[in-house]
Structure formats: structure tokens, C-alpha cells
Amino acid sequence: MSFLDRIAACNNADMADYVGLHGFGRRIGWVRRDRLELLARHDGAFRREGVGIALAESEPARAETAVDRALADLAEAGHIEAWRGERYRVAERYGGPTLMTIERAAAPFLGVRSWGVHMTGYVRRPNGGFDLWIAERAHDKPTYPGELDNTVAGGQPAELGLQENLVKECGEEAAIPPALAARAQAVGTISYRHALPAGLKPDEMFCFDLELPEDFTPEAADGEVHAFMRLPAEEVIEIVRETDRFKFNCALVLIDFFIRRGLIAPDAEPDYAEICSGLRRG
Known part of the structure; x- marks a missing residue:
């Protein structure tokens, strides 16, 4: 894979x-x-x-x-x-x-285009590496139960701005305080055309990164997350590359994170250019 x-x-x-x-x-x-x-x-x-x-x-x-x-x-x-x-x-x-x-x-x-916010929460290790906070979706969730997610993600309601929505989702899904959530940095978008039984999702997701304190642990606040796991980025890379455990669009958000942070290198990854262009096929 x-x-x-x-x-x-x-x-x-x-x-x-x-x-x-x-x-x-x-x-x-x-x-x-x-x-x-x-x-x-x-x-x-x-x-x-x-x-x-x-x-x-x-x-x-x-x-x-x-x-x-x-x-x-x-x-x-x-x-x-x-x-x-x-x-x-x-x-x-x-x-x-x-x-x-x-x-x-x-x-x-x-088949109407939707938008959403996806936030990857990370902790910087003393050796310069990264740990990522990964969410496991609630097992009784009606969509993609038990699959893995970014730290926080949510659809974009009509009445909210992107940053406002992200802060709201951070509080609801992971009990991240508003002052901390407001530090999240917008880092770009991914887009795709995904077919599913409900129809077509020709969607665009706005991606954010948030560096979290060493002593902070996200908590499942609204029942949509079963548990949070702090995993080394190297382990998350293997899960994304070798399995389909992540929800379809969350995998792309993480691939984008890996590229931006230099965790996927063009000399080591022969498909590097195709991967980069594939993140924005929508």
C-alpha cells in the first residue's frame, strides 16, 4: 500500500x-x-x-x-x-x-461542495521530532464509526467563520480551551471528489496546525470521540501509508502535514510530486 x-x-x-x-x-x-x-x-x-x-x-x-x-x-x-x-x-x-x-x-x-476545518494537534519532542494527537471516532457514530481522525475536524456551518468554527470544534470535540485553540495556524487546503452511497462530496478542507503543550491532554467532550492517542509521527506515517484505518479525508490532511514538516522527503519517496498534486484534485 x-x-x-x-x-x-x-x-x-x-x-x-x-x-x-x-x-x-x-x-x-x-x-x-x-x-x-x-x-x-x-x-x-x-x-x-x-x-x-x-x-x-x-x-x-x-x-x-x-x-x-x-x-x-x-x-x-x-x-x-x-x-x-x-x-x-x-x-x-x-x-x-x-x-x-x-x-x-x-x-x-x-453534489454541492462543502467546506470544513481539520486541525492536527502536535507536540514537539526534545529531539526535534513530533508526536501527534490522534482521535478515534466514537464506535456508535453514524458515519465512519471507530475510524481514526485528526485531532479535531468538523464541517463548516453557513453562519460561522473558519477560525470561529475551529475554536468551537476544539472545545466540543477535544476540550481545548478557546485561548489555546486560537493559536492554531491556517496552513492551506486539501480538496477531493469522493463518491459514497449518499452521493458526491466535491469538497475542500481548510487545514490548521496547533502546537500543544507537553502537559496538555485532549479530552473527549461531546461523545463524538471514543479516545485520543498520542503517537509518534513515524507511527502515524506507517498507519496512513499501510492501512485504511483513517477516515478517507483525514488521511490526506495528515499526508499534507507530513510533507510540510519534511517527514516525507522527495529523494526517499518516488511518488512525491504525484502525492503533492493529488492532495488538491478536487
């Missing part, structure tokens, strides 16, 4: 299986071909447009209301699971204008 295997697992979508979802004069998502007729039945919200599908309303508030109604009906019929009651932005890019908002659980169903 290799780092490229982790990147391929994250970028597993065959885009021939999807058609564009259009609205407001632009493409806003990707819908699986086998769901076109299902969406078209909700003609107050969606309409067929050539080989693809589009929003039936062009005015944002009316479009949002109609889509909300259709998505609620689809969820009641069992087509959308794990309803969150959390709003996600629909936008062409993170800094672009919000076109509308939708229920978080429906974002993959419509």
Missing part, C-alpha cells in the same frame, strides 16, 4: 456517473444519473435541463424554500439519511457569495 492509495480512495468518483445541477446561471452541484427522475418529480424545486437538471426557481429565497421542501420530502421517504438540522452554504468557492443554503445531510445528495 502507499500514500497514493489513500489519495485514490479519497478521489474515487467517476464523474461520468454524474450530471451537473445548475442554478442562478452556474453549476452548483453534481447529481447522480440514477437520481434525475427522482428529483424531477419535485417539479416545484427542480426541472430537467438538457442532459442535466436545474433549480426550478431563479430567485434565491424562493429557490431555497422550494429545495428545502423537496429535500425534507426526500428525507422522509428515506432517500437522505442522518438529517442534521445544520445549514451549509451553496457557493462556487468559499470566498464567493452565498447563493442559498441547504441542509447539511443533503449536500452529497446534490
Whole structure:
């Protein structure tokens, strides 16, 4: 196995299986071909447009209301699971204008790009190396139970800024105080196109690093984490490279950390250039 295997697992979508979802004069998502007729039945919200599908309303508030109604009906019929009651932005890019908002659980169903924050907490060893705080997801979590995560991660709600959301997630997931969480440094993004039964995730994650004190131990605060483990970076590298224990996108966040910290060297890793480009395929 290799780092490229982790990147391929994250970028597993065959885009021939999807058609564009259009609205407001632009493409806003990707819908699986086998769901076109299902969406078209909700003609107050969606309409067929050539080989693809589009929003039936062009005015944002009316479009949002109609889509909300259709998505609620689809969820009641069992087509959308794990309803969150959390709003996600629909936008062409993170800094672009919000076109509308939708229920978080429906974002993959419509192939709408989502954003999130992923934070890698590390401790600097006296010899110059790193230990990483790794989270094991709760075993009763509805998504990816028991898999390994970055120290803190969370989706990006419509109403919060990135740093604000990160501080919130740090407190909720790992009991990291706000003053300490605010020291996290933004270090870039990863992006991918991941197909899963719910639909398509053409997502972009904002990555942060946080150097944690030697005497600080994260604590599972909200029940989403089973336990935290402090592991040498060398051991985490082996887990990422040789197993699929990490949640698909968390593996890419860690590969990015390894590269930035010089833990994967271009002379020692023949796939170095392909790994670097693969972190931003989305």
C-alpha cells in the first residue's frame, strides 16, 4: 500500500456517473444519473435541463424554500439519511457569495461542495521530532464509526467563520480551551471528489496546525470521540501509508502535514510530486 492509495480512495468518483445541477446561471452541484427522475418529480424545486437538471426557481429565497421542501420530502421517504438540522452554504468557492443554503445531510445528495476545518494537534519532542494527537471516532457514530481522525475536524456551518468554527470544534470535540485553540495556524487546503452511497462530496478542507503543550491532554467532550492517542509521527506515517484505518479525508490532511514538516522527503519517496498534486484534485 502507499500514500497514493489513500489519495485514490479519497478521489474515487467517476464523474461520468454524474450530471451537473445548475442554478442562478452556474453549476452548483453534481447529481447522480440514477437520481434525475427522482428529483424531477419535485417539479416545484427542480426541472430537467438538457442532459442535466436545474433549480426550478431563479430567485434565491424562493429557490431555497422550494429545495428545502423537496429535500425534507426526500428525507422522509428515506432517500437522505442522518438529517442534521445544520445549514451549509451553496457557493462556487468559499470566498464567493452565498447563493442559498441547504441542509447539511443533503449536500452529497446534490453534489454541492462543502467546506470544513481539520486541525492536527502536535507536540514537539526534545529531539526535534513530533508526536501527534490522534482521535478515534466514537464506535456508535453514524458515519465512519471507530475510524481514526485528526485531532479535531468538523464541517463548516453557513453562519460561522473558519477560525470561529475551529475554536468551537476544539472545545466540543477535544476540550481545548478557546485561548489555546486560537493559536492554531491556517496552513492551506486539501480538496477531493469522493463518491459514497449518499452521493458526491466535491469538497475542500481548510487545514490548521496547533502546537500543544507537553502537559496538555485532549479530552473527549461531546461523545463524538471514543479516545485520543498520542503517537509518534513515524507511527502515524506507517498507519496512513499501510492501512485504511483513517477516515478517507483525514488521511490526506495528515499526508499534507507530513510533507510540510519534511517527514516525507522527495529523494526517499518516488511518488512525491504525484502525492503533492493529488492532495488538491478536487
